[in-house]
Structures are given as C-alpha cells and as structure tokens.
Amino acid sequence: MKTAIPDRIQGAILPGDSTAELKEFELSKPSHGEVLIRVKASTICGSDIRCIYHEHLGKGPEGYQGVIAGHEPAGIIESTGPGCRRFKKGDRVVVYHISGCGVCNDCRRGYMISCTNETYRRAYGWQRDGGMAPYMIAEEKDLLALPDELSYLDGAQVACGFGTVYEGLEKIGICGNDAVLITGLGPVGLATAMLAKALGAQKIIGTDALEPRLKIAKDLGLCDHVLKAGPDNVSEIRALTGGHGVERAIDCSAHPAARKTAIQATRKWGRIVLIGEGNSLSFDPSPDMIHDQKTLFGSWVTSTWKMEELLERLVRWGIHPADLVTHRFSLDRVSQAYELMSSGNCGKVAVCFDEELA
Numbered sequence: 001m002k003t004a005i006p007d008r009i010q011g012a013i014l015p016g017d018s019t020a021e022l023k024e025f026e027l028s029k030p031s032h033g034e035v036l037i038r039v040k041a042s043t044i045c046g047s048d049i050r051c052i053y054h055e056h057l058g059k060g061p062e063g064y065q066g067v068i069a070g071h072e073p074a075g076i077i078e079s080t081g082p083g084c085r086r087f088k089k090g091d092r093v094v095v096y097h098i099s100g101c102g103v104c105n106d107c108r109r110g111y112m113i114s115c116t117n118e119t120y121r122r123a124y125g126w127q128r129d130g131g132m133a134p135y136m137i138a139e140e141k142d143l144l145a146l147p148d149e150l151s152y153l154d155g156a157q158v159a160c161g162f163g164t165v166y167e168g169l170e171k172i173g174i175c176g177n178d179a180v181l182i183t184g185l186g187p188v189g190l191a192t193a194m195l196a197k198a199l200g201a202q203k204i205i206g207t208d209a210l211e212p213r214l215k216i217a218k219d220l221g222l223c224d225h226v227l228k229a230g231p232d233n234v235s236e237i238r239a240l241t242g243g244h245g246v247e248r249a250i251d252c253s254a255h256p257a258a259r260k261t262a263i264q265a266t267r268k269w270g271r272i273v274l275i276g277e278g279n280s281l282s283f284d285p286s287p288d289m290i291h292d293q294k295t296l297f298g299s300w301v302t303s304t305w306k307m308e309e310l311l312e313r314l315v316r317w318g319i320h321p322a323d324l325v326t327h328r329f330s331l332d333r334v335s336q337a338y339e340l341m342s343s344g345n346c347g348k349v350a351v352c353f354d355e356e357l358a
C-alpha cells in the first residue's frame with residue numbers, strides 16, 4: 001500500500017499537567033545522515049510519567065523541550081537523506097533513544113546516553129521529536145536493525161526498557177545458580193523478570209505495591225513468587241531462599257524502602273543493581289553491604305552495541321517483549337494511553353499504527 005508522505009503531521013506533546021495533547025507539526029525531509037521513519041509502535045516509559053507527564057521535573061538530559069514525546073519507537077524507513085551508509089528504504093528499525101554527538105568518549109563507547117556534548121546530545125521525545133507521531137526523523141547512527149522474527153512492538157520496547165534491563169543484568173551477571181529479586185513490577189520490572197528467566201534464573205521473586213502489577217507478573221508466569229510491598233519483605237524473601245536471601249537483586253521501583261529491601265534481602269557475596277530512577281536511599285553500609293561482601297551497581301540505559309546484541313538474543317531465546325503490552329492505543333487516543341500508564345493499572349502501554357494496531 002503506497003501512501004503519500006504528508007507535509008504536516010499530528011504528534012503528541014506532554015504539557016506537564018497530567019495530559020497528553022495532539023499538536024500539528026511540520027514534517028521536514030531527512031537531511032544528511034538522517035532517515036524518515038514511518039512509526040509503527042511507540043511505547044510509554046515510566047520515566048516519561050515521572051519527569052514530563054505530571055510536571056516538567058527534568059533538568060539537563062531529562063529536560064523536556066516541548067517536542068513530540070515518545071522515546072521508545074520502532075518503525076520502517078520511508079526514505080533516507082544523503083550520506084546514509086547502512087540503512088535504506090524498507091528497513092525495519094529500532095531507534096536508540098538518545099542521539100549523541102558521536103565523537104565524545106562516551107559516544108565512541110556506544111553509550112550515547114552519557115554523551116558529554118551539551119550542544120549535540122538530544123534524546124528523542126525529550127529534546128528532539130520522538131515516536132508519538134506517524135513519522136519521525138532519526139539519525140542513521142542511532143538506528144538498530146529489527147530482526148524479521150520480532151514485531152515492531154517488540155522492537156519499541158528494546159529502545160529503552162529492555163535495553164536498560166539487559167545492561168543492568170549484564171552488570172550483575174545472571175545464571176541458573178541465582179535466585180533473583182525484582183523490586184517494582186512495572187514494565188521495567190516485568191522486562192527484568194522476562195530476561196532473567198531467559199538467562200537461566202530458576203527462582204524469581206517480585207514485589208510491588210500495586211495488586212494489578214503482582215497479578216500480571218504471576219499470570220504471565222514471569223515470577224515464581226510475588227509479594228505485596230511491605231515491611232516484612234526481607235524476612236519473606238529469606239524464607240523463600242533457605243534463610244540466605246537472593247544472589248541477585250534489581251530495583252525497578254525507585255522507592256527508597258524497596259531499594260533497601262533489595263540490598264538487605266541479598267545474601268553474602270551477592271550483587272544488586274539500581275535501575276529505578278529518582279528518590280533517595282539510606283542504608284547502613286557495614287551490616288547491609290560491607291560485612292556481607294556485597295556489590296551495588298547503578299545502571300543507566302545501555303549502549304548501541306549491547307542493544308543490537310539483545311535484539312539478536314531475543315530471537316535466539318524465542319521471547320517477545322510485546323507479550324508485556326497489555327494495552328494498545330491509536331494516536332488519537334494518546335491521552336488515554338498516558339493516563340492508563342500513570343495509573344499503574346496495566347502492563348506496558350503502547351501507541352500503535354497500521355498492522356501493530358490490529
């Protein structure tokens with residue numbers, strides 16, 4: 001089906017008052033090293049809700065500049081600007097969601113998330129137009145090839161959430177020896193459970209404050225045990241692990257109490273990674289970390305090369321991130337999509353186009 005590319009498009013913006021609005025934008029042509037993507041799926045991340053949706057909290061790399069929202073897009077290339085070297089019209093792609101300068105030390109390592117160039121570092125959906133629109137312009141260097149075996153909705157989730165989780169799990173290392181604790185079972189926590197299982201974890205324990213999130217984790221078979229968040233979580237988790245605690249813990253909640261649970265419910269020599277962002281954390285270093293020889297990691301998004309590796313692994317493992325999507329909306333219902341994601345009464349929420357909406 002051939003459709004003419006419009007000059008103007010509707011894109012969703014987040015004014016910062018717990019609404020999402022459609023606004024008309026001019027659609028420019030891809031310039032040097034850029035491509036025009038027909039967006040097929042664009043998922044909502046908890047960071048959008050935390051930093052942009054309710055109010056514009058973010059500063060620096062999290063500062064929102066009134067652009068088209070959505071930093072988890074996947075689609076098909078409609079046209080390429082001059083100078084593109086790898087991708088071409090018709091290629092299915094995922095957009096790594098931060099466009100870095102490409103030449104600072106962090107960019108050269110593939111971690112454009114940490115690009116140090118304040119002029120050129122722009123995140124899609126924050127400082128340059130993102131995926132909540134039928135088309136978007138992206139730089140070729142920010143693209144990853146989406147394997148045929150994965151849907152656009154699978155790909156969209158890799159752009160931030162699954163990529164982030166994969167990085168965090170690689171840092172702490174997960175295998176069949178490990179009991180794994182996940183505090184916070186939002187889309188990022190659910191993705192953690194899915195990947196931890198694929199990496200061989202046999203006992204996965206999840207906690208959340210919201211019943212619907214516990215139910216999704218259980219119903220999808222992603223967690224072996226789910227616990228309502230509370231002051232007894234550490235002893236409950238020890239009871240499930242022979243009194244020792246888990247070998248690995250991942251905080252995906254950003255809640256101070258849950259972070260402390262993640263640390264205290266980890267056994268001697270164990271490893272903990274913090275993924276949930278914002279808030280604070282207080283713990284007693286000697287009993288909670290030092291005397292038990294534990295290691296605490298922080299992890300921010302991932303690199304382009306690791307994201308590419310993850311796309312390959314997802315195919316090898318035969319797992320589909322789209323299984324975590326509980327609700328799909330068309331763009332004209334984008335305000336309901338953000339409202340639902342902010343309620344927490346859902347798994348992953350997506351805005352979809354064309355065949356992904358079916």
Ligand SMILES: NC(=O)c1ccc[n+]([C@@H]2O[C@H](COP(=O)([O-])OP(=O)(O)OC[C@H]3O[C@@H](n4cnc5c(N)ncnc54)[C@H](O)[C@@H]3O)[C@@H](O)[C@H]2O)c1
Pocket residue numbers: 044045046047050160161164183184185186187188189207208209210213229230252253254255257258274275276277278299300301344
């Ligand atoms: N580090 C990174 O690079 C990175 C990347 C993407 C997202 N994030 C962050 O990851 C976090 C999760 O993202 P998401 O999309 O799943 O968001 P989300 O808000 O949907 O999920 C957070 C979950 O934590 C739960 N929670 C709250 N208090 C809890 C407690 N005391 N114990 C256990 N669970 C509790 C909430 O009920 C919710 O289900 C957010 O903070 C987001 O900003 C970080």
Ligand SMILES: [Zn+2]
Pocket residue numbers: 045046047048071160161
């Ligand atoms: Zn994100």
Ligand SMILES: [Zn+2]
Pocket residue numbers: 100101102103104105106107108112114115116117
């Ligand atoms: Zn850079």
